[in-house]
Amino acid sequence: MRDYILEKTVWTHEDFILGMPLNDCLVYAFALYEPRELVLDVDFIFDRVDRHTDSARFWVAPCSLVFEDVRLSSIDIRCVRPHVREFTRYLPRSIKKPTLTNREVDWLYNISLNKGEIIFRSSDYHLYVRRSPVLIDRMSLTDEERGGVLFSRVFEG
Numbered sequence: 001m002r003d004y005i006l007e008k009t010v011w012t013h014e015d016f017i018l019g020m021p022l023n024d025c026l027v028y029a030f031a032l033y034e035p036r037e038l039v040l041d042v043d044f045i046f047d048r049v050d051r052h053t054d055s056a057r058f059w060v061a062p063c064s065l066v067f068e069d070v071r072l073s074s075i076d077i078r079c080v081r082p083h084v085r086e087f088t089r090y091l092p093r094s095i096k097k098p099t100l101t102n103r104e105v106d107w108l109y110n111i112s113l114n115k116g117e118i119i120f121r122s123s124d125y126h127l128y129v130r131r132s133p134v135l136i137d138r139m140s141l142t143d144e145e146r147g148g149v150l151f152s153r154v155f156e157g
Contacts (some may be wrong), residue, residue: 004134008129010128011129021087022044023086025044026043027042029041038067038120039065043139045058058138060133060139061131062129062150063129064150066127067122069122078116087111088110088111131146
């Protein structure tokens, strides 16, 4: 099978009109940085191959998911390597019809994990791809495949 064609190395909410597909992505670590950034080190699943068979394979890449202008509500993580079960972005009730480029919107995020959740508000996010996606028969990479736990925003190829 040929290589995955990566459209770009930095993705924003504008690229995920129907919502960011974070379900089943493994979260290796998170960090809070000034000024008000929340960064998650994740294995992002770009695509599923043979999804209707028992031998499904996945195009997976290590990524840094960076939320900007974060107001943290709560973090409750009760396991070592949590998987994202659901990623939800709620529109504040005060906004009737937002535009996709309106950074004034204060979105409410809820990242539900297999054991715990992260709830916060943020104006925007970026997904930084650190390495090209590889085709594997599991939904997460080995430490060697991903280059360890990192919060880098640099694409290494």
